[in-house]
Amino acid sequence: xxxxPRRQRVAAYAVVLRTSAEPGGATPTTSILLTRLxxxxxxxxxxxxxxxxxxxxxDPRDAVRxxxxxxxxxxxxxxxxxxxxxxxLPHAWRDGRRVDAHALRIVYEGWVAPDAPAPRVLERxxxxxxxxxxxxxxxxxxxxxxxxxxxxxxxxxxPAQRQRVAAYAVVVRDGAVLLTRNSVRGPHPGSWMLPGxxxxxxxDPRxxxxxxxxxxxxxxxEVGAILDxxxxxxxxxxxxxxxxDFHAVQLxxxxxxxxxxxxxxxxxxxxxxxxxxxxxxxxxxxxGSAAYPVRPLVSAALRAVGGRA
Numbered sequence: 001x002x003x004x005p006r007r008q009r010v011a012a013y014a015v016v017l018r019t020s021a022e023p024g025g026a027t028p029t030t031s032i033l034l035t036r037l038x039x040x041x042x043x044x045x046x047x048x049x050x051x052x053x054x055x056x057x058x059d060p061r062d063a064v065r066x067x068x069x070x071x072x073x074x075x076x077x078x079x080x081x082x083x084x085x086x087x088x089l090p091h092a093w094r095d096g097r098r099v100d101a102h103a104l105r106i107v108y109e110g111w112v113a114p115d116a117p118a119p120r121v122l123e124r125x126x127x128x129x130x131x132x133x134x135x136x137x138x139x140x141x142x143x144x145x146x147x148x149x150x151x152x153x154x155x156x157x158x159p160a161q162r163q164r165v166a167a168y169a170v171v172v173r174d175g176a177v178l179l180t181r182n183s184v185r186g187p188h189p190g191s192w193m194l195p196g197x198x199x200x201x202x203x204d205p206r207x208x209x210x211x212x213x214x215x216x217x218x219x220x221x222e223v224g225a226i227l228d229x230x231x232x233x234x235x236x237x238x239x240x241x242x243x244x245d246f247h248a249v250q251l252x253x254x255x256x257x258x259x260x261x262x263x264x265x266x267x268x269x270x271x272x273x274x275x276x277x278x279x280x281x282x283x284x285x286x287x288g289s290a291a292y293p294v295r296p297l298v299s300a301a302l303r304a305v306g307g308r309a
Contacts, residue, residue, distance in 0.1 A: 004091070004100040011103065012060040013051030013149070014068060014110030015157050017243040019236050028236070029135055030243075032154070033112070033119060034146065035071045036130040047134065048147045051109065052127065060106045068110065072119035072131040074167045077240065079109035083156055085149060097173045104219060107153050109160070111242035128301065159235055159243040166248060167205040168196030169213055169221060170301040171256035176281040177302060178257065178267060179292070183277035185239040187246070191293045192282065194252065194301060197275070205251050213255070217267035217279040224254035227304050230297060239275050252301050 016033035034047040044274040052067040054060060061078045068076045118303040121129035133256050136154065138144045159275035171178040179192040195216045206223040213221045232248045267279035288299065 004098055005101070005292070007092075007094060007099045008102040009053055010060075010106070011051060011053045012063045012067070012082075012106040012108065013049040013153075014064045014108045014152050014154050015049060016076060016110040016112060017110070017136070017157075017159075018114065018241060019243065021151040029137075030138060031133040032150075033068075033072060033110075034132060034134045034150070036132075036143070037147075038127050041127050043176075044145070046145050046147060047139075047150070049150055050110075050131070050155060051105075051107075052259065060252075061108065064108055064110065070123040070126065071121055071128040073122050074116050074119055076112050079160070080127065082106050082108045083153070084105045085152055087149075096304045101227075108147070109157070109242075111238075111240060113185070113241045114189075114237055114239070116241070121250075123131070123301050125188045126253070139184070142307070158259060160247045161245045161247075162238070163247040163249070164198050165205075165209045165251070166196055166198045167251045167253065168297065168301075169209045169223065169253055169276070170194055170227060170305055171213075171221065171257055171259070172284070172302070172305060175285075176283050177207050177287060177298075178213075178217060178219070179282045179287075179298065180267075180269070181278040181280075183275055185232075185273070186201045186275035187236045187238070188295060190293070192298065194298055195276075195279065196250075196252075206253065208254055209255060213257075215271040215274065216269055216276040219265060219267055220258045221255045222258055224256070226251060226253050227301060228252045230300065232297075235289045249266040250297055252297065252304075277301055 019030045035050050050068045050071045051064055054063045063080050087102040092099055119129050119133050134144050145160045150201045178193045182188045182191050195213045197212040199205055200250045209223045230250045235245050238244045269276045282292050290293050
């Protein structure tokens, strides 16, 4: 008995999200990287996840990375785990004819660096005519038309869970506190924080403080007693660009910078491409001002040492 030609296709895609800080402390915006289908595919505006068909013998993760470059111009990292979606389209239009299509779609988590350039299509005469970061809210409310796979993937997607123990220093002298500013690669770009960071595997927390103060401010310090232990839980963009459900356990120590106040050593980051782009002695009266917005850990630490609330 006759019927439409059968066509089965295996393709790989990625859900690539990023969260951007908003000015004035407004709620951050989470966007998804999407590509618009070319007019030869559909005359209507329709967006999909970056990705496409696997070449013969090609690993699906390699296919995703290749397709993201072709369709968005961005280099992406791709996770190890994926979900598989199956769609049977018995009367699909493919290459100018009706076919009985079966689409198997392998969807990974992907991420790009926070300071990556704006997406742009590199592939010529392909299935993609545009690429853009689109606010997830505009996808979910239907403002931006998308293929069903996008909504399915968003419903199933969850950010990677990560727990990190970090150590920080509160250094106060001459009416000022030593602070560092989050770069675009940091979790809260533009905000000021105590110098410090993640403890390496096997590293003593006090040694981590000395190392981090050196990397983020160029100064050496002596670490005193532990002042506080705090816990912070939030979702945001990691320095790699990956969306994470992040749990930070933060150890705060008192510390003093070695050397005199007039020895000419101004604080400055020594680490290139890290999460800190500035360091400064900030007058206590200016902490929390428009010029120096700070994370809650800074205020709590200053209260604990009797600086200011």
